Each structure stands twice: as C-alpha cells, then as structure tokens.
Amino acid sequence: MVNQEPTGIVMLNLGGPRSLDEVEPFLRNLFLDREIIQLPVQERLGAFIAKRRAPKLRKLYEAIGGGSPLYDWTARQGQGMAERLDVLCPETAPHRFYLAFRYTDPTSEQALRRMAADGVRRAVAFAQYPQYSCTTTGSSLNELWRTARRLALAESFEWSVIDRWSAHPAFVRAMAAKVREGLARFDEAVRDDVVLLFSAHSLPRRVIDRGDPYLQEVAATVHDVMCSIGGDHEYALSFQADVGPVAWQGPSTESVIRALGAQGRRHVLIVGIIFTTDHLDTLSEIDMEFAEVAREAGVTDFRRAPAPNDDPVFLDALAEVVADHLHGERGCSRQFSLRCAGCTNAQxxxxxxPARPHRQPPLHRTEPVPGVGRQPALPGSR
Known part of the structure; x- marks a missing residue:
C-alpha cells in the first residue's frame, strides 16, 4: 500500500556560496555561529573576520567557476535517491528530498516550511557527512531543531535521524569503486606502485580531545575501503583544510605529499574519503594547490579519485542507507546516544x-575535562 503522505528526507550540509556575491554572507554566517566558534563581541568580530577573508576566498571560487557546485550535486543526489526510494520502500512513498544548509540557501527554515506545505508528517534528518562530528552533523541537527521550534513546527513532523553511515556496506562499495576508477587512470605498468593517500577535512585537536568520534570513524572508513578494493597498495591517511592559529589534527595532506616525494614515490592517488561531492576542497585545494605541491616534491604522476557526485552506484548507496533506516527499528544509530566525554552542549x-523511542542522554560533568575549550570554525563542505 502506498503512503498517502509524502515522506520527507532532509539532507543536511553546511552549504557553500553559489556565486561570488554570496561569499562574504557565507563567511559571515559561519563566523557568527556561536555553536561552532565563540568570539568576544561576536557580532562585530565575526563580521570583521568575514569581510577580511572574503577577497581571498572569492579568488578561489572564481578559479573553480565562480561558485560552489555543492548545491547542484546535492540536488541531483537527492533526486536520484528519492526515485530509488519509491521503488525500495513503496510503503513510505512518495519520498521527497529537502536541502537544509547551515550558511547558505536553502536553509533549515526554508526546508521546514516546504515540508509543511507539502503535507509531510514523517521526516528523516539525513546528515550528508558520512562520518559523525559534533561540528558538522551535531551542529546541523541542533540548528534544525531550533528552527522547528522557532517556527512553531516542533510537533508538525515525526523525526528520525541518519547521523552516520560511513560503515554502511553500500557506501563502502561506492567509495571503493571510485578508488578503482582512480587507479585505472594510471598506466598499468606502474599501477601496483601507486600510493593511496586518503585525505579528510581536519578538525581542531581540542575537538578530537573532547571526545569527538570523527577521527576513528574516518580511519574505519579507510580500513573498510581498503578491504573492499583488495590488493596490497600502500596507503596513508592525512588531513586538509587546516587554517588558523590553532592545533589541528594531522598529519597535513601537504606534508604527507612532500614526504612521499622525498621518499622517491612518484605515483600518488589522492582520495577525498569524506567528500561525497566536488566543491572547493576538491576542485581548488586538491586539484590545484596539492597538485602544485606534488610537482614541487617530485611526484610526477599525481591524480585524484573522482568524487561520487551523481554516479548511479553512489545514488544507489544513498537510497539503500535511507531504506535500511526506514525499515529498521531504531530512530538513530546506536552510537548517537553516547555523548562526547567533554560535551558541554545541553541540546x-x-x-x-521522535518517530521511534529515543532518550536524550543527560549532560553530566562534575569537573573540567582536559583539552576542552572554545573551538574555531570548521569550513566543512563548500
């Protein structure tokens, strides 16, 4: 039997400026977000930092075509996912996707209003970050709930959450397929000598020290993908997009590329293991900045595994992740209920x-946790 009310799938992401005019507002929204960064006189200082950084960031976006393609790729992914879900889960069909970005349109408010107008009752908050972090999935969920309350829509939808999916077999298969596709671009004579460099967005060390699970989940994805592709390629994990005067999770991708060159490694395939679409981190930082670093370091054959974007295998994976969630008994992952050791956010x-039973874990700390403090902004997917 087909469901008469549509099921809403809210695809959560940080977003990215779609034009050069949107760059400064994007940065301003980022630096005014006290959940991600806390500054003295935040309104003034956050706006000042955004204005100061905007010209440099505009140049980077101009070099990749004038804006972030994140919106277009995510919309294509949502459409492909919804079409597949109607076949996989006819009992909850029709399925409609809604984009909810933190710092650009469409916002959580726009997504919630559209859902209400469409008559959605059952909703799934689907974080587009396969690996969980409080700075990405956690903050996006908190913004979604705050917005629903502000709009008096707190009781309008019954929610469940896909908070992490990096270990889902369909996702691992899709990422492994991209690694194989990247390897196929090397001459067969040197293919066995290619070093696989998995690169992920870095986090401030203080966030990791607080107990954020991101690091172990990224490492687990790398392990699963390597098991899936087989063979015995040498591989490493590194971290990119570390900016600002704070300690970041390392090693940095740039330093690893230079080290590989110094070791005489000439064939490197870089894999954006957390990036499900092309955006600034892939098109600018990897394809331009790191490619130049590789040339300087003597890496003569430097290539990137393609991002999943709208590859049918990846669209299948998105649909399978949601279908398994809808058919399951839990309203979130088992791990979602475990707070970080240094958690200070009551929300x-x-x-x-919740559409299914969920007990929010209490916030209880009697003494300070070492390493916990204010954290800088995380650029995230752009």
Whole structure:
C-alpha cells in the first residue's frame, strides 16, 4: 500500500556560496555561529573576520567557476535517491528530498516550511557527512531543531535521524569503486606502485580531545575501503583544510605529499574519503594547490579519485542507507546516544518529536575535562 503522505528526507550540509556575491554572507554566517566558534563581541568580530577573508576566498571560487557546485550535486543526489526510494520502500512513498544548509540557501527554515506545505508528517534528518562530528552533523541537527521550534513546527513532523553511515556496506562499495576508477587512470605498468593517500577535512585537536568520534570513524572508513578494493597498495591517511592559529589534527595532506616525494614515490592517488561531492576542497585545494605541491616534491604522476557526485552506484548507496533506516527499528544509530566525554552542549544528541523511542542522554560533568575549550570554525563542505 502506498503512503498517502509524502515522506520527507532532509539532507543536511553546511552549504557553500553559489556565486561570488554570496561569499562574504557565507563567511559571515559561519563566523557568527556561536555553536561552532565563540568570539568576544561576536557580532562585530565575526563580521570583521568575514569581510577580511572574503577577497581571498572569492579568488578561489572564481578559479573553480565562480561558485560552489555543492548545491547542484546535492540536488541531483537527492533526486536520484528519492526515485530509488519509491521503488525500495513503496510503503513510505512518495519520498521527497529537502536541502537544509547551515550558511547558505536553502536553509533549515526554508526546508521546514516546504515540508509543511507539502503535507509531510514523517521526516528523516539525513546528515550528508558520512562520518559523525559534533561540528558538522551535531551542529546541523541542533540548528534544525531550533528552527522547528522557532517556527512553531516542533510537533508538525515525526523525526528520525541518519547521523552516520560511513560503515554502511553500500557506501563502502561506492567509495571503493571510485578508488578503482582512480587507479585505472594510471598506466598499468606502474599501477601496483601507486600510493593511496586518503585525505579528510581536519578538525581542531581540542575537538578530537573532547571526545569527538570523527577521527576513528574516518580511519574505519579507510580500513573498510581498503578491504573492499583488495590488493596490497600502500596507503596513508592525512588531513586538509587546516587554517588558523590553532592545533589541528594531522598529519597535513601537504606534508604527507612532500614526504612521499622525498621518499622517491612518484605515483600518488589522492582520495577525498569524506567528500561525497566536488566543491572547493576538491576542485581548488586538491586539484590545484596539492597538485602544485606534488610537482614541487617530485611526484610526477599525481591524480585524484573522482568524487561520487551523481554516479548511479553512489545514488544507489544513498537510497539503500535511507531504506535500511526506514525499515529498521531504531530512530538513530546506536552510537548517537553516547555523548562526547567533554560535551558541554545541553541540546546535543536530541531528536525532536521522535518517530521511534529515543532518550536524550543527560549532560553530566562534575569537573573540567582536559583539552576542552572554545573551538574555531570548521569550513566543512563548500
């Protein structure tokens, strides 16, 4: 039997400026977000930092075509996912996707209003970050719940959450397929000598020290993908997009590329292991900046595994992740209910008006946790 009310799938992401005019507003929204960064006199200082950084960032976006393609790729992914879900889960069809970005349109408010107008009752908050971090999935969920309350829509939808999916077999298969596709671009005579360099967005060390699970989940994805592709390629994990005067999770991707060159490694395939679409981190930082670093370091054959974007295998994976969630008994992952050791956010790990039983874990700390402090902004997917 087909469901008469549409099921809403809210695809959460940080977003990215789609034009050069949107760059400064994007940065301003980022630096005014106290959940991600806390500054003295935040309104003034955040706006100042955004204005100061905007010209440099505009140049980077101009070099990749004038804006971020994140919106277009995510919309294509949502469409392909929804079409597949109607076949996989006819009992919850029709399925409609809604984009909810933190710092650009469409916002959580726009997504919620559209859902209400479409008559959605059952909703799934689907984080587009396969690996969980409080700076990405956690903050996006918190913004979604705050917005629903502000719009008096707290009781309008019954929610469940896909908070992490990096270990899902379909996702691992899709990423492994991209690694194989990247390897196929090397001459067969040197293919066995290619070093696989998995690169992920870095996090400030203080976030990791607080207990954020991102690091172990990224490493687990790398392990699963390597098991899936087989063979015995040498590989490494590194971290990119570390900016600002704070300690970041390392080693940096740039330093690893230079080290590989110094070791005489000439064939490197870089894999954006957390990036499900092309955006600034792939098109600018990897394809331009790191490619130049590789040339300087003597890496003569430097290539990137393609991002999943709208590859049918990846669209299948998105649909399978949601279908398994809809058919399952849980309203979130088992791990979602475990707070970080240094958690200080009372809203953390909440599910608003849950469709399935969910008990938000209490916030209880009697003494300070070493390494916990204010954290800088995380650029995230752009």
């Amino acid at each position: 953390c790990r909440e599910i608003l008006n």
